[in-house]
Amino acid sequence: MTDLQLVCRLPLADFALDVDLTLPGRGVSALFGPSGSGKTTLLRCVAGLARAAGRVQINGECWQDDGRRVFLPTHRRALGYVFQEASLFAHLSVRANLEFGLKRIPAAERKVGWDTALALLGIGHLLERGTQSLSGGERQRVAIARALLTSPRLLLMDEPLAALDAKRKQEILPYLERLHDELAIPVLYVSHSPDEVARLADHLVLLEQGRVLASGPTRDLLTRLDLPLALDEDAAVRVDATVLSHDDTYHLTCLGFAGGHIQVTRKPLAVGAKAHIKIQARDVSIALAGDNRSSIVNRLPARILGFGDAAHPAQCLVRLEVGGAPLLARITRLSRDQLGLVEGMSVVAQIKSVALLG
Amino acid sequence: MHLSADDWSAIRLTLELAGIVTVLLLMVGTPIAWWLATTRSRLRSVVGAVVALPIVLPPTVLGFYLLIVMGPDGPVGMLTRSLGLGGLPFTFAGLVVASVFYSLPFVVQPIQNAFMAMGPRPLEVAATLRASPWGSFFHVALPLARPGFITAAVLGFAHTVGEFGVVLMIGGNIPGKTQVLSVQIYNHVEALEYGQAHGLAAGLVMFSFLVLLILYSVGGVRNTLGAGR
Structure with a gap:
């Protein structure tokens, strides 16, 4: 019974x-799609703010079931x-x-304590302020804490x-990641930013014109070349890695993942710590x-x-496998033909830069 | 400047009338304003137009029909008589009822505007924070619409203080019972007592100006009386 069942027709x-x-009944599930694809409407139906026909069951708890005439306000x-x-009010x-x-x-x-929520969102110093005096990022952090409480x-x-x-986005993202890591509350996250999705979501639902195009683990969907995600300018993969060692001479940190080792500029992370990294196709x-x-x-x-196709006709996307981990590369069609790249070929993936997601 | 006993009585009566009417109007007007601001019913424009009628109707027309409705042969008149309350015309209670109709749009509209400016979002937020519909109304909608309520109360009060035509039709000119300020000024002018008329009229001008000045400097009015937000 640990899952979210959403049946909505409207x-x-x-x-x-x-x-x-x-x-999945835990972790972050992202609803992803272009604006006007029905993401927000679906979220509102789950919340009961809009009324669709169907059924909403959250980890065994029934919020709506038309068959049984149940609709909780x-x-x-x-x-x-x-x-x-x-x-904010x-x-x-x-x-x-x-x-x-x-x-x-x-x-x-x-279950979520006052101090926990304040600490998670870093808003302890704002308590006595009026809402007008807050910055956009602070306001959103307060709103998140308010919901968590x-x-x-x-x-x-x-x-x-x-x-x-x-x-401000960069200011808030780490807080969202902490939510994900430290609280066991399932999250439905609506977004049209591949970047946010890659960073936050465990599970991904692609919506288009009110229908589900695909639904599955984020890592799989992000590298599927038949889905519009890969077309995005920011097409990327997310890799879960572990800090292996630090190199003091060259100021590098070595990360290990399923596909081998990656060196990044030195990060203040403990050896053995988990690190999520994002590698963009470009x-x-x-x-x-x-x-x-x-x-x-x-x-x-x-x-x-x-x-697969890329956003620009001059380029194409290459889906690679590095020791079991998926990787996307965006190259020109010209290079593809000049190098004679074909499916199944063994090559060397050169990764120019890696973003640490914290 | 010397005010007669009748003048003082008229001032007291006027303030009493306006005070009672304002309280009643806030109680009656708030649900109407809420309904008008939130309903999708097709009756909305009809009800809105009816509420707004007193703005355009000459007070004598309103007073005339209220007199007929509340009179011995009118439906309301028959009802109050059968309940043993007696007739409403030429009583203070009659004035209160008439004034509520007369000033209704001046209370409903600012509150309605305030609710509409607020939009549905704050109430949705409140619902997601477990507030029941009543809880949302009292703890979110009412406080957020406060400027609208201040404007409504002041306009309802001031407009009732200034009414003349309706009072004359319904209440007549009975000292201590229905003889309010505006009627008393009329009496003084009729009797060519310009000095006393001045005393009351100037007082009313000062009163109105002060009320509006306070309102505008507090800032509550701009949102609901001015050109929107």
Whole structure:
């Protein structure tokens, strides 16, 4: 019973939302798709803010079942909802905003403690402030903490970073990652940013025109060349790695993952710590095996699994396998033909840069 | 400047009337404003138009029909009589009822605007934070619409203080019972007592100006009276 079952049918202006999904009952599941694909509507149906025909069952707890004439109103569903704009109550202080939901749940159900929530989102120093004086990033952090303090059994997040500039996004992402790592609350995360999805989501649902295009583990979907994700300018893969050692002479940190070792500029991480890294397709080039001399440090033996289209017709995407781990490379069609790359061929993947996701 | 006993009585009566009417209007007007702000019913425009009627109707027309409805042969009149309450015309209670109708749009509209400016989002947020619909209304909608309520209360009060035509039709001119300020000023002018008329009229001007000045400097009015937000 540890899963999220969402069956929602709702006619919309241009198309119909028609979704039948079973998602893992833990971790972050991202609803991904272009704007107007029905992501937010689906989230609102799960919350009971919109009413679709169907069934919503969260880890065994039934919120809606048309067959049994069950429809819990939003305030009777144990959920937390983070809207795109922080939507803090303007007439209340930060503290009162945080207490608004907290005081409405019985003490026995308070699983997320006050101090935990404040510490997780780093907002302890903002308590006595009015909401108007907060920055965009601070407002969103307060909104997230406010939702968490109701100890939800499901956290719904509707593009919580979309209204923020790039800098604020970077400010909040680490907090979201901590949520993921430290709380056992399943999250439904709506996003149209491949970057956020790659970084946060364990499971990925691709929506288009109200229908599910694909649903599966993020790592698999991100590298599927038949899905629109790979077309994105920021096509990337996420790799789970472990810190192996530090090199003091060259100021490098060595990370180990399924496909071998990767050296990155030195990071303040303990040896043995887990690190999530993102490798963008545009940062991976392909060389033929044999020539070992290059300024690029990270050169890994790889096998070509297939080719796909990239956003620009001059380029193509190459799906690679590095010791079992998937990798995407974006190269020009010209290079592909000049190097005579074909499926199944053994090559060297040259990774020019790696982003550490924390 | 010397005010007569009748003048003082008129001032007291006017303030009493406006005070009671304002309280009643906030109680009656809030649900109407809420309904108008949130409903998708097709009746919305009809109800909105009916509420707004007193803005465009001459007060004498309103007063005339209220007199007929509340009179001995009118439906309301028959009802109050059968309940043993007697007739409403030419009583203070009659004035209160008439004034509630007369000032209704001035209370409903600012509150309605405040609710509409707020939009559905705060209530949705409240629901996701486990607040029941009533809880959301009292702890989120009402506080957020506060500027609208201040405007509504002040306009309802001031507009009731200033009413004349309806009072004359419904209440007449009975000292101590229905003789309010505006009617008393009219009496003074009729009797060519310009000095006393000045005393009351100037007082009313000062009162109105002060009320509006306070409102505008507090800032509550701009949101709901001005050109939107």
